[in-house]
Amino acid sequence: MKKLLAVLLVGSVCLGFVNSSDSVKVSAKQAKSNVAVLVDGRKIKFQGGDPFMVNGRVQVPLRGVGEALGARVEFNGPEKKVKYAKGDKSIELTIGSQQAVVDGQSVTMDTTAKAIQGRTYVPLRFVSENLGESVSWDSVGQWVWIGEKTLPNTDNLPMQSLDKFKKYYTKDTKLLNNFRRVPYEGIKVFQSEQLPLRLSKGNEVYSISKVKIDGENFVAVRSNQIGTPIYFMVENGSAKYRREVLWRTEEHSDGTVTSYFSVKSEDDVFVNGELVGGDWTKFDLKSADYIAFRTEFPDEYIVAIVNPFK
Numbered sequence: 001m002k003k004l005l006a007v008l009l010v011g012s013v014c015l016g017f018v019n020s021s022d023s024v025k026v027s028a029k030q031a032k033s034n035v036a037v038l039v040d041g042r043k044i045k046f047q048g049g050d051p052f053m054v055n056g057r058v059q060v061p062l063r064g065v066g067e068a069l070g071a072r073v074e075f076n077g078p079e080k081k082v083k084y085a086k087g088d089k090s091i092e093l094t095i096g097s098q099q100a101v102v103d104g105q106s107v108t109m110d111t112t113a114k115a116i117q118g119r120t121y122v123p124l125r126f127v128s129e130n131l132g133e134s135v136s137w138d139s140v141g142q143w144v145w146i147g148e149k150t151l152p153n154t155d156n157l158p159m160q161s162l163d164k165f166k167k168y169y170t171k172d173t174k175l176l177n178n179f180r181r182v183p184y185e186g187i188k189v190f191q192s193e194q195l196p197l198r199l200s201k202g203n204e205v206y207s208i209s210k211v212k213i214d215g216e217n218f219v220a221v222r223s224n225q226i227g228t229p230i231y232f233m234v235e236n237g238s239a240k241y242r243r244e245v246l247w248r249t250e251e252h253s254d255g256t257v258t259s260y261f262s263v264k265s266e267d268d269v270f271v272n273g274e275l276v277g278g279d280w281t282k283f284d285l286k287s288a289d290y291i292a293f294r295t296e297f298p299d300e301y302i303v304a305i306v307n308p309f310k
Contacts, residue, residue, distance in 0.1 A: 041151045057111040059121035151198040159186040171238040178299040192308040200298030217263040232288035238271045
């Protein structure tokens, strides 16, 4: 799979020198997209631009360190051609042309490689599949999966001591214990850019976002199951515990579920079942430093994401 990335990335080094006057015209509206590419379950961050979809085909920007990874690339500047090679497989593309050569045979594509403002984009599915990789489209997340769908696991994240996080549990010490009432050994923190992730041997969390529905703010979490509470971690305050709003829950055709959690809840006037009062309507999501997942697994550590909405 590294070779595949190398092949895709090296092309940008060569093709980036295509004159913009030879570029295929793509409007800003066409090029604007939230498309993401995952290789073996890990999102790829491309240099020099983002993937986008045009005419139903995902185009990928080519930048990078392919040669350092050992890919073979041959570029013919005057003819604007590039050849990708992986083992006994080869692809030759010409910028702006639907004709490609795959393993020595002429093939007509339903799209083209494109030069846009000095950057070169190639059709991701065509290149990937003809280099022997499986490709699938995630219509819910607007993702392209290449290769295996094995997600990174929080078990492989570094464990941190709970000592410096206890300021978030001054009024909710019971959350420092798992569902078996055994104290957690530590906490593991990740960034939203690291999604999707498997929470140990439990949930698979694909994305987290903030949405407004009928004037009310919600945190939307797409995962593989319903029923995973979250809580907002506020320094020296009580944790803002949230359960999914069941009538908002969306079940998708791919088996994933998007659960919606209210940002503000009148339940915040209670802490550990005791009435503490206060104006729950004044809670600001930006005051939370982390958002934790209250799951059965993992049972050795807390899993929390750095608040992406601050």
